[in-house]
Amino acid sequence: MLQDKIKQYTQEIEQFAPGSAADVEAFRLKFLVSKGIVKSLFEEFKTVSVEEKRVLGKVLNEFKQLAEDRFQEAQVEFQQSSGDLERKEGDLTLPGEGIELGSRHPLSLVRKEIVEIFKKLGFVVSEGPEIEDDWHNFSALNFPPEHPARDMQDTFFIKKQEGNDIALRTHTSSVQVRMMEMGKPPFRAIMPGRVYRNEAISSRAHCFFHQVEGLYVDENVSFADLKQTLFHFVQELYGEGTKVRFRPSYFPFTEPSAEMDISCTICKGTGCNLCKGSGWVEILGCGMVDPNVLENCSIDSKKYSGFAFGMGIERVTNLKYEIKDLRLFSENDTRFLSQFETEII
Known part of the structure; x- marks a missing residue:
C-alpha cells in the first residue's frame, strides 16, 4: 500500500547518517534520481483512487521535500567535516588562496x-x-x-x-x-x-x-x-x-x-x-x-x-x-x- 511505503521510507530517511561522500551519493541515487524511490512513488500515486489522492497528495509532497532536505543537509555535513579534516592535515606553510576581485558591469x-x-x-x-x-x-x-x-x-x-x-x-x-x-x-x-x-x-x-x-x-x-x-x-x-x-x-x-x-x-x-x-x-x-x-x-x-x-x-x-x-x-x-x-x- 502506498501509505505504508511512504512511512517505511520516511523512517529510513530520518535515520540516514552518512559516513562518507559515497553514502551521500548512494542516498541520492536511491531516492532522488529519475528512477529513484520518490519518482516511483509519484508514478504509483497516479493509480490510486480520487479519495486516496486527497489524503496522500500532501503526505507525498512532504515526503519528497524531506528527502531533498536530508540530502542537502548530508552534503553540508560531509563537506564541513571533510573541510575540517583537510585543514588539520594540510601544510600550513603553503600560501593562502587569493581572493579574486570582481569587476564592474x-x-x-x-x-x-x-x-x-x-x-x-x-x-x-x-x-x-x-x-x-x-x-x-x-x-x-x-x-x-x-x-x-x-x-x-x-x-x-x-x-x-x-x-x-x-x-x-x-x-x-x-x-x-x-x-x-x-x-x-x-x-x-x-x-x-x-x-x-x-x-x-x-x-x-x-x-x-x-x-x-x-x-x-x-x-x-x-x-x-x-x-x-x-x-x-x-x-x-x-x-x-x-x-x-x-x-x-x-x-x-x-x-x-x-x-x-x-x-x-x-x-x-x-x-x-x-x-x-x-x-x-x-x-x-x-x-x-x-x-x-x-x-x-x-x-x-x-x-x-x-x-x-x-x-x-x-x-x-x-x-x-x-x-x-x-x-x-x-x-x-x-x-x-x-x-x-x-x-x-
Whole structure:
C-alpha cells in the first residue's frame, strides 16, 4: 500500500547518517534520481483512487521535500567535516588562496560616465518607481488612447483597471512627469533606470533594458540648446571627431522631435551589421517638450519651454566597447564581465 511505503521510507530517511561522500551519493541515487524511490512513488500515486489522492497528495509532497532536505543537509555535513579534516592535515606553510576581485558591469560603467557628463552641465539625478500607472507612463505624456504602445504586444500590464492601468514602465519619462508635478521650473535632471517592453529577445533587443532620459525646462529654452547639449555629450563620451546628425521624427511627448545618430564606432563609417551598412547608428530620441505635457503637469506652456531626450544604455555601451550582442549584458558570463574595470572595495 502506498501509505505504508511512504512511512517505511520516511523512517529510513530520518535515520540516514552518512559516513562518507559515497553514502551521500548512494542516498541520492536511491531516492532522488529519475528512477529513484520518490519518482516511483509519484508514478504509483497516479493509480490510486480520487479519495486516496486527497489524503496522500500532501503526505507525498512532504515526503519528497524531506528527502531533498536530508540530502542537502548530508552534503553540508560531509563537506564541513571533510573541510575540517583537510585543514588539520594540510601544510600550513603553503600560501593562502587569493581572493579574486570582481569587476564592474559595463552597463554600470557607462551609466556612471553618462551621469558624470551631465552633472558637469548642471543636471541632477532623479529616480522613480518601475511599476507605474497609466497617467504617469502614458496619458500625461500625450499618448492618445489608441497609441500602439498601450497594446498588450508592447507593454507588460500588471493590472487592467478602468481608466488607470498598472504596468511595468516602458520608459523613464514617467519620472519626468513626477518631477514636474511635484515642483516648479526650472528643471534640469536626468533619469536613469530599468524599463520593460514586450519584445522578442535578440542581439539588438531585449524585454528589459536600461535608459537614461533627460529633461530641461526653463524660460526661453530652444532646440539649439538641445542640439548643443547632446553634441557636447557625444564628444565627451565617444571622443572628439565623432560625427552627429539629427533626423526629424515623431514622439507623442515632444514637438518638434528628432532622432540623433552618431558615426558608427565599430566600423568607423564603412558599414557593418550594427549600423546595417549605413555607417550611422541611432543612439537617442529627443525633442522640445510638447506644450500639452507641460500643461498636464500644471506648468504654464506660454511662459516655459523645455527639451527632453532618452537613450538606451545598452546601445550606448555597445558602441563604446564594440559589443555586438546585447544579450551578453544579462547572461552573467564571467569571461565577458572580467574584461572590464576591476572594482576594488
